[in-house]
Amino acid sequence: MENITNWFTYVNDNFEYILEETINHARIVLIVIALATVTSVLLGVLIQRRPVARAVVLALSGIVLTIPSLALFALFIPVVGIGNPPAMLALYLYALMPVLRNTVTGLDSVSPAVVESAKGMGMSSTQQLLRVRLPLAWPVIMAGVRISSLMTVGIAAIAILVGGDGLGSYIQGGLTRFGLPNSENSVWAGVVFTVLLGLVLDIAFAIFQRFSTPRGLRA
Amino acid sequence: MTTEQQSPGQQAREPKIRLDKVGKTYPGTKVAAVEELSLDIHEGEILVLVGPSGCGKSTTLRLINRMIEPSGGRILLDGEDVTKVNPDKLRRRIGYVIQQIGLFPHQTIAQNIETVPRMLGWDKQKAKARSEELLGMVGLDPERYRDSYPKALSGGQAQRVGVARALGADPDIMLMDEPFGAIDPITRERLQNEFLRLQGELRKTIVFVTHDIDEAIKMGDKIAILGERSTIRQIDTPERILAYPVDDFVDDFIGTGSTIKGLNFLKVSSLALTDYPTLEPGGTAEAGRAALQDTGREWLVQLDENRTPVRWIHADGLDSADHERGEPVGDLLHSQDTLFHALELMVQSASGETCVVDDAGAFVGVVRMADLAKAIRRAQYEARMHYEQMERQS
Ligand SMILES: Nc1ncnc2c1ncn2[C@@H]1O[C@H](COP(=O)(O)OP(=O)(O)O)[C@@H](O)[C@H]1O
Numbered sequence: 001m002e003n004i005t006n007w008f009t010y011v012n013d014n015f016e017y018i019l020e021e022t023i024n025h026a027r028i029v030l031i032v033i034a035l036a037t038v039t040s041v042l043l044g045v046l047i048q049r050r051p052v053a054r055a056v057v058l059a060l061s062g063i064v065l066t067i068p069s070l071a072l073f074a075l076f077i078p079v080v081g082i083g084n085p086p087a088m089l090a091l092y093l094y095a096l097m098p099v100l101r102n103t104v105t106g107l108d109s110v111s112p113a114v115v116e117s118a119k120g121m122g123m124s125s126t127q128q129l130l131r132v133r134l135p136l137a138w139p140v141i142m143a144g145v146r147i148s149s150l151m152t153v154g155i156a157a158i159a160i161l162v163g164g165d166g167l168g169s170y171i172q173g174g175l176t177r178f179g180l181p182n183s184e185n186s187v188w189a190g191v192v193f194t195v196l197l198g199l200v201l202d203i204a205f206a207i208f209q210r211f212s213t214p215r216g217l218r219a
Numbered sequence: 220m221t222t223e224q225q226s227p228g229q230q231a232r233e234p235k236i237r238l239d240k241v242g243k244t245y246p247g248t249k250v251a252a253v254e255e256l257s258l259d260i261h262e263g264e265i266l267v268l269v270g271p272s273g274c275g276k277s278t279t280l281r282l283i284n285r286m287i288e289p290s291g292g293r294i295l296l297d298g299e300d301v302t303k304v305n306p307d308k309l310r311r312r313i314g315y316v317i318q319q320i321g322l323f324p325h326q327t328i329a330q331n332i333e334t335v336p337r338m339l340g341w342d343k344q345k346a347k348a349r350s351e352e353l354l355g356m357v358g359l360d361p362e363r364y365r366d367s368y369p370k371a372l373s374g375g376q377a378q379r380v381g382v383a384r385a386l387g388a389d390p391d392i393m394l395m396d397e398p399f400g401a402i403d404p405i406t407r408e409r410l411q412n413e414f415l416r417l418q419g420e421l422r423k424t425i426v427f428v429t430h431d432i433d434e435a436i437k438m439g440d441k442i443a444i445l446g447e448r449s450t451i452r453q454i455d456t457p458e459r460i461l462a463y464p465v466d467d468f469v470d471d472f473i474g475t476g477s478t479i480k481g482l483n484f485l486k487v488s489s490l491a492l493t494d495y496p497t498l499e500p501g502g503t504a505e506a507g508r509a510a511l512q513d514t515g516r517e518w519l520v521q522l523d524e525n526r527t528p529v530r531w532i533h534a535d536g537l538d539s540a541d542h543e544r545g546e547p548v549g550d551l552l553h554s555q556d557t558l559f560h561a562l563e564l565m566v567q568s569a570s571g572e573t574c575v576v577d578d579a580g581a582f583v584g585v586v587r588m589a590d591l592a593k594a595i596r597r598a599q600y601e602a603r604m605h606y607e608q609m610e611r612q613s
């Protein structure tokens with residue numbers, strides 16, 4: 001009980017700084033998600049109807065997830081230097097897979113009869129894609145975006161290790177001074193605010209998902 | 220120039236759609252799905268392509284709007300070769316209805332129907348007026364359905380919207396691939412009837428695919444019975460096909476009961492009616508006996524004040540004072556009724572004979588079973604003559 005009161009006092013005293021890192025964290029995640037979504041949807045559209053490319057790309061995007069995150073973050077330091085860039089690059093690669101997979105699944109789930117009738121009415125391939133296939137796949141794509149966002153929020157805490165920003169600084173800071181005053185509080189502040197950020201972003205995406213889904217498709 | 224200005228008769232005979240040795244072999248297959256098919260479809264007629272599953276009906280249909288690119292041959296619409304034009308623009312000129320309908324679930328019913336008009340650049344107002352008109356035409360209340368989504372529709376309603384959407388920009392040509400195939404029999408029958416009524420007003424040129432010979436007979440001005448690789452086994456009006464199937468394949472395909480189905484195409488007016496003696500209201504037994512004697516028959520028809528037949532009276536019953544003497548005549552036929560309807564009434568009536576009345580309800584004669592048999596034989600004879608004459612000409 002005392003520990004918890006103690007933690008709230010810590011958070012209260014440091015709230016301005018914690019909030020700042022939370023915002024930095026959110027910024028990293030949002031930029032990464034935006035870029036990954038654009039890339040994945042484009043890539044998904046390109047590979048969905050090409051069996052070979054589809055198998056290769058989906059496998060690759062899955063393999064990326066198995067690379068230990070710390071290694072992946074560090075791998076990019078020689079390429080883009082230290083700080084947020086290597087972290088964001090790594091996060092971007094992780095975030096691709098769920099959106100990519102859901103884009104392909106979403107496009108697969110569009111009824112062939114609907115596409116047939118769109119084509120039969122004289123829609124060009126681009127019109128079929130933009131006016132029929134993507135809008136119908138959209139709820140599934142957004143579900144992928146939400147998974148990516150939750151995943152990225154968690155992994156982004158590692159960014160601090162390659163010199164980046166974010167709530168990882170509280171975790172790492174606490175761990176390096178472990179046993180010293182407030183070290184545990186610092187770790188917990190990092191963890192709790194990371195989880196909270198994940199929840200807030202997920203709710204935000206859920207609301208966006210609902211309003212960006214065409215009315216005829218809503219449950 | 221001079222060749223184009225031929226007699227009007229010749230111009231009218233230019234087919235709306237002409238397939239000229241059109242073929243399709245799918246990539247990776249050896250056998251053609253459609254083999255060198257030549258076919259003319261005339262303006263305002265419904266041509267039904269019917270045949271066993273897998274014979275190439277859908278492929279043939281989809282070649283016309285180039286959903287599938289032909290492997291060879293030419294397709295002409297109004298004499299214009301469309302084999303090389305932009306396929307998207309071509310499809311906007313042709314209505315297309317499929318069995319699974321494929322309404323856009325993310326768009327309202329009105330937006331669905333306005334798809335092609337909007338692509339063709341109609342302004343909002345005009346497109347909206349058109350979708351309301353079309354909803355009314357297919358029997359859906361625009362106020363109620365315009366802004367709802369496809370998921371709110373029953374199968375039959377969705378198919379009505381499918382038809383309305385295909386009619387969106389008022390195309391001359393409609394291609395329909397088993398449009399009523401997935402709908403329950405009662406609703407299907409209603410949709411067929413409504414579609415025929417609509418077609419009576421619109422006079423589109425329609426190619427209609429089905430595997431159901433009864434639907435083909437009902438919907439077609441002409442029927443093409445297709446065999447493997449979409450080869451035409453017989454193409455003609457439904458009545459001639461029923462009266463004279465050219466070979467065993469066609470005979471098997473149209474199945475049993477084709478003679479009776481053929482009665483649907485013959486009218487009571489085509490029959491030479493049998494005359495029967497009649498008895499005016501209040502006519503005496505003597506008058507009746509005299510009439511029977513003149514004609515040598517045993518039964519006469521009792522009329523009422525409007526000369527409408529009411530009862531059959533036998534010679535032996537003439538003296539009965541009973542007001543209810545003889546037998547009721549049952550339902551009456553009119554000259555525009557089909558012989559199928561006549562047969563139905565005859566089977567129900569005790570005597571196997573049914574009275575025919577004119578529009579005012581006055582007695583004109585009697586149809587007997589033998590008259591139907593004679594009519595069928597005549598139709599079969601005429602159809603055979605038609606084919607023999609065609610053979611002599613070729
Ligand atoms: N996309 C395709 N690729 C290869 N073969 C096809 C394709 N579509 C149809 N076929 C084949 O072509 C033949 C005719 O098919 P289809 O036109 O669909 O027949 P129907 O509509 O009369 O049932 C069938 O043997 C079918 O298997």
Ligand SMILES: [Mg+2]
Binds near residue numbers: 276277278
């Ligand atoms: Mg078919």
